[in-house]
Amino acid sequence: MYFRYLLGIFAFSALLLVSGAEAxxxxxxxxxxxxxxKLETVPTGVTAxxxxxxxxxxxxxxxxxxxxRPPLSDELNSLAQFTVEINFDFASxxxxxxxxxxxxxxxxxxxxxxxxxxxxxxxxxTDAKGGREANLKLxxxxxxxxxxxxxxxxxxxxxxxxxxxxxxEQLRDPAHPEAATNRRVQLxxxxx
Amino acid sequence: MTRSSLAIALTASFIIATPASSxxxxxxxxxxxxxVACGADIQKFCKGVNLGNDRLRNCLNQxxxxxxxxxxxxxxxxxxxxxxxxxxxxxxxxICDSDIRRFCGGVQPGDGNILGxxxxxxxxxxxxxxxxxxxxxxR
Numbered sequence: 001m002y003f004r005y006l007l008g009i010f011a012f013s014a015l016l017l018v019s020g021a022e023a024x025x026x027x028x029x030x031x032x033x034x035x036x037x038k039l040e041t042v043p044t045g046v047t048a049x050x051x052x053x054x055x056x057x058x059x060x061x062x063x064x065x066x067x068x069r070p071p072l073s074d075e076l077n078s079l080a081q082f083t084v085e086i087n088f089d090f091a092s093x094x095x096x097x098x099x100x101x102x103x104x105x106x107x108x109x110x111x112x113x114x115x116x117x118x119x120x121x122x123x124x125x126t127d128a129k130g131g132r133e134a135n136l137k138l139x140x141x142x143x144x145x146x147x148x149x150x151x152x153x154x155x156x157x158x159x160x161x162x163x164x165x166x167x168x169e170q171l172r173d174p175a176h177p178e179a180a181t182n183r184r185v186q187l188x189x190x191x192x
Numbered sequence: 193m194t195r196s197s198l199a200i201a202l203t204a205s206f207i208i209a210t211p212a213s214s215x216x217x218x219x220x221x222x223x224x225x226x227x228v229a230c231g232a233d234i235q236k237f238c239k240g241v242n243l244g245n246d247r248l249r250n251c252l253n254q255x256x257x258x259x260x261x262x263x264x265x266x267x268x269x270x271x272x273x274x275x276x277x278x279x280x281x282x283x284x285x286x287i288c289d290s291d292i293r294r295f296c297g298g299v300q301p302g303d304g305n306i307l308g309x310x311x312x313x314x315x316x317x318x319x320x321x322x323x324x325x326x327x328x329x330x331r
Contacts, residue, residue, distance in 0.1 A: 009218070089239070089240070092240070093242065094239075094240055094241070094242045095242060095243050097226075097227040097230065097231040097234050097235070098227065098231065100223045100224060100226065100227040100243060101220050101223060101224035101227060102220075103223070103243065104218070104219040104220030104221070104222065104223040104224065105219075105220040107219040107220070108218045108219050108220050108329075111219070111281065111329070111330075113304060113307050113308060113311060113330050114304070114308075115304070116304030116307060117302060117304035117305065118304075145242055145243075145244070148242070148244040148245060149242070149243045149244040151244075152244040152245045152246075153223070153243060153244050153245075153274070154219045154223075154274075155277075155278045155281065155282075192302075
């Protein structure tokens with residue numbers, strides 16, 4: 001059982017080393033070790049501050065409806081990353097106890113030897129229900145809450161993490177802007 | 193949650209949470225024990241209190257007259273398990289100090305580089321260093 005747990009962490013961590021589209025196929029045990037060895041140079045330039053500015057600019061520059069809204073940042077999609085679902089209380093940044101384990105899994109991945117040298121963005125996303133500005137603010141508070149849990153409960157050094165909320169500006173399923181799949185937390189490897 | 197499924201969940205969390213030798217368990221397993229034992233009490237007495245920065249501990253303490261004994265025990269156990277892993281990870285460089293000097297002297301310091309060297313030098317480093325690395329969940 002422990003070995004399968006370790007394999008799960010490896011798979012989780014592997015996604016943070018392999019960029020973009022390749023990542024989803026790297027979950028077979030045979031490929032996992034290979035992808036961990038195939039360390040690619042991770043491009044930087046993406047920062048929390050930059051994304052925050054892009055998001056608020058986006059709300060002014062693209063005032064239209066959420067349906068089929070293109071993503072704010074194509075570059076984000078090309079970076080090594082993984083996405084998780086974390087449940088919060090309604091309209092709140094309080095993490096529900098049934099999601100504590102998921103935050104712990106993020107911590108386990110960040111403590112994996114292969115990832116110790118990298119820094120990460122924690123990105124909060126909402127669906128398009130409710131106000132656009134409100135969603136931007138809420139997603140930032142939620143990303144902040146996860147960062148705080150990781151750095152104070154799970155021993156992740158704060159210098160390795162930054163948090164940003166992108167609200168509904170980077171919908172996972174723009175054809176269905178109110179769908180649950182848009183409500184997610186993304187962890188992105190932004191290099192060393 | 194029915195009583196029998198709660199009993200199963202608690203038993204399961206205890207089985208997961210019993211490590212072999214001095215090995216610490218991971219953060220996900222440690223914290224999920226807390227969530228199972230205290231989920232109901234947190235919703236009842238600590239709604240709006242977030243994970244992190246001892247906030248839950250303070251809230252559960254303030255409400256200790258009403259908090260279930262299962263939560264009290266579960267919380268204490270989870271904190272103990274978390275601290276074991278944190279301590280195990282923090283002492284690796286100290287326990288491996290002489291091995292690092294011998295085998296990883298040329299390695300640029302920085303998270304991961306030295307640990308990576310120690311992992312690769314598994315056959316050369318001391319048993320206590322290898323044990324520390326295993327206990328910290330790095331292998």
